[in-house]
Amino acid sequence: KAKAAGRNGIRFFDPQMQVAVSLRASLEQDLHDAIRLKQFVLFYQKQVDLRGEIIGVEVLLRWIHPTKGLVSPAQFIPLAEESGLIIPIGKWALHAACETLAQWACEPAKSHLTIAVNISVVQFREKNIVLTVLDALASTGAPAQRLKLEITESLLASNFQEVKTKMLELQQHGISFSIDDFGTGYSSLLYLKQLPLNQLKIDQSFVQDILSSPNDRAIAQAIITLAAAMKLNVIAEGVETQEQRALLELLGCEAYQGYLYGKPCALEELFL
Numbered sequence: 539k540a541k542a543a544g545r546n547g548i549r550f551f552d553p554q555m556q557v558a559v560s561l562r563a564s565l566e567q568d569l570h571d572a573i574r575l576k577q578f579v580l581f582y583q584k585q586v587d588l589r590g591e592i593i594g595v596e597v598l599l600r601w602i603h604p605t606k607g608l609v610s611p612a613q614f615i616p617l618a619e620e621s622g623l624i625i626p627i628g629k630w631a632l633h634a635a636c637e638t639l640a641q642w643a644c645e646p647a648k649s650h651l652t653i654a655v656n657i658s659v660v661q662f663r664e665k666n667i668v669l670t671v672l673d674a675l676a677s678t679g680a681p682a683q684r685l686k687l688e689i690t691e692s693l694l695a696s697n698f699q700e701v702k703t704k705m706l707e708l709q710q711h712g713i714s715f716s717i718d719d720f721g722t723g724y725s726s727l728l729y730l731k732q733l734p735l736n737q738l739k740i741d742q743s744f745v746q747d748i749l750s751s752p753n754d755r756a757i758a759q760a761i762i763t764l765a766a767a768m769k770l771n772v773i774a775e776g777v778e779t780q781e782q783r784a785l786l787e788l789l790g791c792e793a794y795q796g797y798l799y800g801k802p803c804a805l806e807e808l809f810l
């Protein structure tokens with residue numbers, strides 16, 4: 539098989555690859571029209587405290603494709619990032635999330651809940667990102683203090699000063715920041731003390747085998763200890779079992795998100 543691929547591993551007229559390429563192209567074409575055709579929906583996943591009480595949600599984008607059905611973000615987010623379509627798509631998601639936030643602000647039982655929105659590196663590097671976020675808040679009337687942006691370590695790998703300036707500006711408006719998938723990127727820990735951060739999010743890859751893997755447990759412990767020392771809060775993602783939750787609690791984790799508390803779902807189902 540390696541031989542067929544040629545010396546550099548480059549395959550030219552591989553029919554299987556041809557199919558993959560044209561599938562991608564057609565998916566990208568469809569992605570162009572997806573906002574206008576209202577094919578995106580936001581799903582919501584609970585985040586809970588030690589008592590299991592909801593403290594907020596993370597919004598997760600879903601694309602309902604007319605013929606392919608539900609397309610997962612793992613498939614279309616990379617495509618959207620490469621094509622630049624993540625800019626309008628991300629803007630839509632931010633606006634939709636802020637609409638919900640504004641609605642919750644009027645309901646006493648929900649007014650304390652935060653909404654976390656994923657922001658990709660491509661989006662955050664865009665020069666108008668600060669304005670885009672502030673616009674979403676202003677046009678919906680959502681409280682900035684309840685909006686959290688999830689960024690990843692890869693954002694911090696270059697143009698650090700520019701990223702920092704944008705983050706500080708957003709922080710001044712009351713917006714908070716969480717580092718998503720913490721510990722899976724290639725960044726230095728130096729940035730932790732230089733940026734206006736509020737939360738570290740323990741990646742699900744460390745949670746999954748936390749009961750059986752001493753290494754994963756040690757990493758989770760290190761993240762929790764680091765967060766406490768830096769006065770950041772910490773949340774574990776991908777929590778699926780009571781045993782995982784109990785161990786995370788023992789290690790000092792105070793917030794949890796995962797199938798144990800609910801899969802991402804439509805807004806109407808969130809409080810059922």
Ligand code: C2E
Pocket residue numbers: 583597598599610611612615624628631656657658688718719742775776777778795796797798802
């Ligand atoms: P993420 O932000 O790290 O989100 C966590 C992913 O884990 C979500 O996948 C969620 O559905 C899944 N998950 C939650 N709890 C569990 C659990 O207990 N077990 C397991 N196995 N999985 C769990 P999803 O929704 O497919 O999203 C994948 C990624 O796509 C997200 O990772 C995020 O990076 C990106 N994404 C999703 N929505 C948006 C968006 O609106 N904007 C941007 N820029 N990226 C998004």
Ligand code: MG
Pocket residue numbers: 596656688718
């Ligand atoms: Mg996230």
Ligand code: MG
Pocket residue numbers: 718719739741742775
């Ligand atoms: Mg994550």
Ligand code: MG
Pocket residue numbers: 719742
């Ligand atoms: Mg992840």
